[in-house]
Amino acid sequence: MTSAGLSRRRFLRNASLAGLGAIGSSSFLAACATSANSGPVKQAAGAVTVQSNLSSPEAKKAIEALAQAFGAKGGATATVNTVASETFRTQLPSYLTAANPPDTFTWYPGSLLSGYARKGLLLDVGDVWQTMGDYSAAFRALSGDGAGHQVFIPTSYYWxxxxxxxxxxxxxxxxxxxxxxxxxxxxxxxxxxxxxxxxxxxxxxxxxxxxxxxxxxxxxxxxxxxxxxxxxxxxxxxxxxxxxxxxxxxxxxxxxxxxxxxxxxxxxxxxxxxxxxxxxxxxxxxxxxxxxxxxxxxxxxxxxxxxxxxxxxxxGPTDGFFASARTPHVAEVKEWFKYVATAEAQELYIKNSSGTVLPTNPSAKDNGTPLVQKGRKMLADAREITQFFNRDSSDxxxxxxxxxxxxxxxxxxxxxxxxxxxxxxxxxxxxx
Structure with a gap:
């Protein structure tokens, strides 16, 4: 799909189906309309805590490389706290309702986040989306709370x-x-x-x-x-x-x-x-x-x-980040989000991981292996995309x-x- 924009658009059209229902073939081009052009990332001063469920060796190394690169740009920094994935899943409600929750979290979009958003627990990041260039409207829909707010930043998807x-x-x-x-x-x-x-x-x-x-x-x-x-x-x-x-x-x-x-x-x-x-x-x-x-x-x-x-x-599940509405570091979190949404950041993550995920930024390149290209094509050829049982329902x-x-x-x-x-x-x- 990096070599064929139409295939990418077809996937991104499908990626919204869990939240929007089927989109006919006559309207899939419309699903690619997006917001303003990306600008340079300018970090604000301060630190961002990233609560991460990426606990397998390669994924842990990749997100830590991402945080290091973010901090090296000057200004805000990010600190990763890695938690075993299943522990993270069960503790997430406690994290979000704590008096001093982590600033931001690795997770996924879908009905689960919509539920937390309805309780006022998630940070509205609609202004970050205004800087995210030509991201698909399908990813935008998947990252919404169902009430007109953006609460998620998608950074990768897989098959x-x-x-x-x-x-x-x-x-x-x-x-x-x-x-x-x-x-x-x-x-x-x-x-x-x-x-x-x-x-x-x-x-x-x-x-x-x-x-x-x-x-x-x-x-x-x-x-x-x-x-x-x-x-x-x-x-x-x-x-x-x-x-x-x-x-x-x-x-x-x-x-x-x-x-x-x-x-x-x-x-x-x-x-x-x-x-x-x-x-x-x-x-x-x-x-x-x-x-x-x-x-x-x-x-x-x-x-x-x-x-x-x-x-x-x-x-074809999508992964990325969301933030606590109680974070005291709103400006820093949003700069972190602007960074992870860039092609540069997503390519860095892929380079340091197993390389088997696909970037959501339409300008980012995947690792180009035959395995990845085969997975990309399978998703592109699908008429519809589902996320996974708990993502399409709830935890x-x-x-x-x-x-x-x-x-x-x-x-x-x-x-x-x-x-x-x-x-x-x-x-x-x-x-x-």
């Missing part, structure tokens, strides 16, 4: 897929599948070689990884609009259409790593790299925990199409999914009661 080691597939004499039948055949072949075909990593504090399977099966069978309505409480988890998506999942269950619900995704990454599992459905963030010398050996394939009549959607709804999906993996014959219990739990969240 999900079935990741595997090319050398292992070559050693095993197998190729990526192009449809569900071929996918199951691949799994059978790997199982016959004594390899657990599908890794998971839904144990420990990362049970949410199982939601990727739910998301993809739902958008492949019922489509992205139904998926969004379901996560917004406009459909039911015990609907027959939801029950239907577990049929192909049940076909794949015999091929899951038996330890998949006992180990966290970081350990599932290690098992994959060691060749003890064949593939893992995951986002590119997993590469931040992979050794640098393994990156060139990684590849992925798209979640197989199950119904060609359903418009293709892909998971409060994620535990209901965790309980239901882990239970299904372990006891698939209890599906009816699982879905009934899920609907009951979800209803309580929606009514709270």
């Amino acid at each position: 999900w897929g079935f990741f595997y080691r090319k050398s292992n597939f070559a050693k095993w004499g197998v190729r990526p599948p192009t449809n569900w039948t071929e996918f199951l055949a691949l799994c059978e072949t790997l199982k016959g070689k004594g390899i657990a075909p599908i890794g998971l990593g839904a144990g420990g504090n990362t049970p949410w990884t199982a939601s990727a399977w739910f998301d993809y099966l739902n958008i492949r069978i019922n489509g992205a609009p139904f998926h969004r309505e379901l996560l917004a409480g406009k459909q039911r988890f015990d609907d027959p259409r939801v029950k239907k998506i577990f049929d192909p999942w049940r076909q794949a269950l015999p091929y899951f790593d038996p330890n998949g619900t006992a180990i966290a995704f970081q350990d599932a990454t290690t098992v994959l790299l060691q060749g003890r599992t064949g593939m893992v459905l995951t986002g590119t963030f997993f590469a931040d925990a992979a050794p640098k010398d393994a990156l060139d050996d990684l590849d992925f394939f798209q979640f197989p199409i199950l119904d060609p009549a359903v418009p293709v959607a892909e998971e 409060a709804l994620q535990p209901t999914a965790d309980a239901a999906l882990i239970r299904f993996i372990q006891k698939p014959n209890e599906l009816d009661s699982i879905l009934s219990d899920w609907q009951t739990a979800a209803q309580k969240v929606w009514q709270s």
